[in-house]
Amino acid sequence: MHIPDGYLGPITCVVMFIIMLPVWWYAAKWAKERLSSRAIPMLAMLSSFSFVVMMFNWPVPDGTTAHMVGGTLIAIILGPWAAVIGVSVALMIQAFFFGDGGITAFGANAFNMAFVLPFAGYLMYRALLKFFNSDDVRARAIAAGVAAYIAINVAALAAAIEFGVQPYIAKGYCPYGIEVAVPAMLFAHLTTAGPVAAVVTAGVVAYIYKYRPDLMEVK
Amino acid sequence: MKFISKTLAEITSFISASIYTEKYASLNGLMQKIDARAKLVIVLAFIFLAVYTSSIWVLAFLFTIAIILSISSRISIRHYMSRVLLFIPLFTSIVAIPSIFSFITPGEGIISFFGVSITYEGVRAALFLIARVTAAVSFSILLITTTRWNELMNAMLFFKIPKIFVMIAEMSYRYIFLLLYSFQNMMLSAKSRAVSGIGATKAWKIYAPIMGAMFIKTHEMHEKVYLSMLSRGYGVEIKGNSRKMRIDIGSTAAIAAAFLTVIAVYMIL
Amino acid sequence: MNEIVMADNISYTYPNGTVAIEDISLTICRGESVAIVGPNGGGKSTLLLVLSLLLPPDKGSITFMNERIDRKKFENEAYMRKFRKRIGIVFQEPDVQLFSSTVYDDIAFAPIHFGWNEEKIKDKVNNVMKELGIEHIAERHPYELSGGEKRLATIASVMVYSPDIIFLDEPTSNLDYESKELVIKAINSMKEKRKTVVVATHDMEIIPEIAERMIVLNRRIIKDDSMDNISPEDMGAVWGKKAIKFFEFFMEQRHKN
Numbered sequence: 001m002h003i004p005d006g007y008l009g010p011i012t013c014v015v016m017f018i019i020m021l022p023v024w025w026y027a028a029k030w031a032k033e034r035l036s037s038r039a040i041p042m043l044a045m046l047s048s049f050s051f052v053v054m055m056f057n058w059p060v061p062d063g064t065t066a067h068m069v070g071g072t073l074i075a076i077i078l079g080p081w082a083a084v085i086g087v088s089v090a091l092m093i094q095a096f097f098f099g100d101g102g103i104t105a106f107g108a109n110a111f112n113m114a115f116v117l118p119f120a121g122y123l124m125y126r127a128l129l130k131f132f133n134s135d136d137v138r139a140r141a142i143a144a145g146v147a148a149y150i151a152i153n154v155a156a157l158a159a160a161i162e163f164g165v166q167p168y169i170a171k172g173y174c175p176y177g178i179e180v181a182v183p184a185m186l187f188a189h190l191t192t193a194g195p196v197a198a199v200v201t202a203g204v205v206a207y208i209y210k211y212r213p214d215l216m217e218v219k
Numbered sequence: 220m221k222f223i224s225k226t227l228a229e230i231t232s233f234i235s236a237s238i239y240t241e242k243y244a245s246l247n248g249l250m251q252k253i254d255a256r257a258k259l260v261i262v263l264a265f266i267f268l269a270v271y272t273s274s275i276w277v278l279a280f281l282f283t284i285a286i287i288l289s290i291s292s293r294i295s296i297r298h299y300m301s302r303v304l305l306f307i308p309l310f311t312s313i314v315a316i317p318s319i320f321s322f323i324t325p326g327e328g329i330i331s332f333f334g335v336s337i338t339y340e341g342v343r344a345a346l347f348l349i350a351r352v353t354a355a356v357s358f359s360i361l362l363i364t365t366t367r368w369n370e371l372m373n374a375m376l377f378f379k380i381p382k383i384f385v386m387i388a389e390m391s392y393r394y395i396f397l398l399l400y401s402f403q404n405m406m407l408s409a410k411s412r413a414v415s416g417i418g419a420t421k422a423w424k425i426y427a428p429i430m431g432a433m434f435i436k437t438h439e440m441h442e443k444v445y446l447s448m449l450s451r452g453y454g455v456e457i458k459g460n461s462r463k464m465r466i467d468i469g470s471t472a473a474i475a476a477a478f479l480t481v482i483a484v485y486m487i488l
Numbered sequence: 489m490n491e492i493v494m495a496d497n498i499s500y501t502y503p504n505g506t507v508a509i510e511d512i513s514l515t516i517c518r519g520e521s522v523a524i525v526g527p528n529g530g531g532k533s534t535l536l537l538v539l540s541l542l543l544p545p546d547k548g549s550i551t552f553m554n555e556r557i558d559r560k561k562f563e564n565e566a567y568m569r570k571f572r573k574r575i576g577i578v579f580q581e582p583d584v585q586l587f588s589s590t591v592y593d594d595i596a597f598a599p600i601h602f603g604w605n606e607e608k609i610k611d612k613v614n615n616v617m618k619e620l621g622i623e624h625i626a627e628r629h630p631y632e633l634s635g636g637e638k639r640l641a642t643i644a645s646v647m648v649y650s651p652d653i654i655f656l657d658e659p660t661s662n663l664d665y666e667s668k669e670l671v672i673k674a675i676n677s678m679k680e681k682r683k684t685v686v687v688a689t690h691d692m693e694i695i696p697e698i699a700e701r702m703i704v705l706n707r708r709i710i711k712d713d714s715m716d717n718i719s720p721e722d723m724g725a726v727w728g729k730k731a732i733k734f735f736e737f738f739m740e741q742r743h744k745n
């Protein structure tokens with residue numbers, strides 16, 4: 001899902017950064033006030049977990065790449081604002097070290113994967129638990145899997161829209177219009193990255209909830 | 220699963236090779252002499268130009284500058300080229316393939332078969348995209364190979380990136396190795412337990428708990444890493460190799476030179 | 489007063505409910521050298537983490553250099569930092585302590601974070617590497633090292649800032665005889681500098697060489713006495729009959745020296 005430098009026109013890049021600034025600012029404020037110091041190594045680990053799973057990506061012709069993100073997992077364990085920090089950091093390390101995800105597209109990438117994705121996943125997870133009216137291990141695992149599946153597709157859709165509008169607003173950048181980009185990205189994430197995200201997220205959430213419930217900062 | 224364990228080994232060695240290149244950061248080359256904060260500004264200026272320009276010549280020129288800078292920073296050209304070209308431009312090329320056809324980019328056909336044709340405009344657009352990505356990546360790789368991680372982190376703090384982000388970045392960067400190695404061990408232990416030819420549900424029953432256990436084990440290890448960092452004076456503020464806050468004359472000159480180049484290139488081409 | 493760290497009735501329970509240590513009271517004085525022994529899972533590592541002010545006890549209290557460290561102080565990392573440079577701890581698993589991209593950087597980690605100047609850092613790091621005989625691995629990546637090299641690197645990463653009290657968790661596991669000698673020499677050189685040394689170990693042969701006092705720990709303190717008063721039977725109670733003979737032999741060596 002990483003948008004490289006050169007896919008988005010300058011205006012889109014700037015707009016996405018401007019949207020993300022208050023989000024990052026609030027996440028930092030939230031962490032300062034609410035994140036316990038015990039959770040810091042956990043967040044760092046989840047961030048490197050996100051980094052590693054994002055390295056397993058494959059190119060999507062007509063789009064960018066497909067992979068899982070781990071944003072829903074972080075949101076379920078530590079809360080969505082922690083996920084904003086964790087995934088943004090993973091994206092930043094990737095942008096610098098591997099040029100994976102452009103530096104100018106960092107705002108957009110963070111918007112999709114570090115903001116839209118964890119919040120979509122978290123809200124979905126909460127809604128499902130409410131719907132199941134239960135929070136035993138089984139319910140949590142299913143809710144986490146479904147939430148991760150939906151969230152990654154919402155994020156992929158957001159990414160596809162961002163570069164899909166480029167042919168109409170900025171010539172010489174992404175060549176694929178929305179009518180091509182959206183189906184390509186959604187197909188890849190619905191069939192491959194989505195199921196991977198669902199299975200991994202459900203498995204890890206179930207295991208942690210069963211054996212180390214104390215690690216779940218969000219009860 | 221074989222696919223995963225193979226890629227995992229590859230990714231692990233790829234990442235360790237990349238991060239291991241801090242050895243270039245301590246050489247006595249041109250880019251290494253420049254203050255990390257100045258370098259960040261310079262590199263960003265070039266990347267912005269790469270993203271903003273609509274001339275292929277500017278991109279070629281930028282790529283040349285990046286190569287010259289890497290040579291004068293004593294980075295082995297083979298190493299540099301493989302880091303720049305192997306991953307992102309390759310992926311971008313695959314991603315860009317459909318755009319050479321007439322159904323994405325209509326225009327003057329070069330060859331056609333089964334009613335679709337490869338168009339001149341399409342090939343041009345695809346090459347341009349790849350060139351742009353390559354030019355941009357060549358600068359981020361230049362930055363990271365010539366800068367120590369903790370200096371880059373200090374530069375981030377200097378530019379008012381919130382401490383919590385920098386702190387998590389600092390730690391998560393160090394954890395990547397540990398995590399990859401426990402992933403690898405997990406795959407090994409799964410391999411030694413799993414019988415071949417098992418079905419998907421059975422595989423899931425074996426792999427899911429292993430993954431969960433690995434997750435918790437890795438976390439417990441990370442808690443100790445954090446304690447070991449605390450015990451050695453780690454705090455929210457990150458100290459680099461105690462560089463001064465003032466930017467030296469050389470780095471100021473470098474920023475000036477970079478901006479003049481960017482402006483000149485933009486005006487001329 | 490002469491005490492450096494005092495524990496008063498402390499207990500530590502892990503989040504999963506395991507009670508690792510219980511009702512521990514002990515006093516360690518400046519310049520003492522203490523060996524902590526006990527079976528696997530006996531709580532040695534946990535006790536070291538609590539005494540080095542990294543884990544807050546959930547019962548009882550710790551007094552460090554005459555200052556009572558209550559829960560509130562424990563949670564204030566900025567406040568705790570003034571103790572950090574006085575305490576050193578070498579973890580049982582070297583991997584948790586080595587995470588930079590070169591051994592040199594790992595050894596320089598503490599000095600950098602304690603804010604020393606560049607000259608001094610270089611000087612001290614090089615000295616300690618020389619002392620432990622690991623100069624040749626300075627630029628290597630920690631992950632490529634052998635178990636013994638890792639061990640020595642972690643010891644160096646703590647010795648470099650010469651803390652007043654140093655806790656070592658199984659410092660000789662994984663070491664061949666030559667490296668073991670180096671570690672013993674390093675411990676003894678710290679003792680000569682009037683540093684306090686606390687070593688958790690299963691390695692009976694090094695105990696007589698480095699420790700004057702022994703604490704036998706199995707969740708609670710079973711025995712805490714000067715080496716001269718530890719009988720082979722005490723050891724037998726911990727490790728079984730085989731240990732008695734073994735320990736007798738090493739005590740003989742000690743008395744010979």
Ligand SMILES: Nc1ncnc2c1ncn2[C@@H]1O[C@H](COP(=O)(O)OP(=O)(O)OP(=O)(O)O)[C@@H](O)[C@H]1O
Nearest residue numbers: 439502504506508527528529530531532533534535
């Ligand atoms: N992070 C942890 N979470 C939960 N329980 C733990 C943790 N670390 C240790 N324990 C448990 O606490 C008890 C004491 O462990 P500790 O590591 O302190 O023993 P030890 O004496 O150092 O053992 P060894 O000789 O094997 O190193 C054991 O029962 C262990 O299983």
Ligand SMILES: [Mg+2]
Nearest residue numbers: 532533580657
């Ligand atoms: Mg232990």
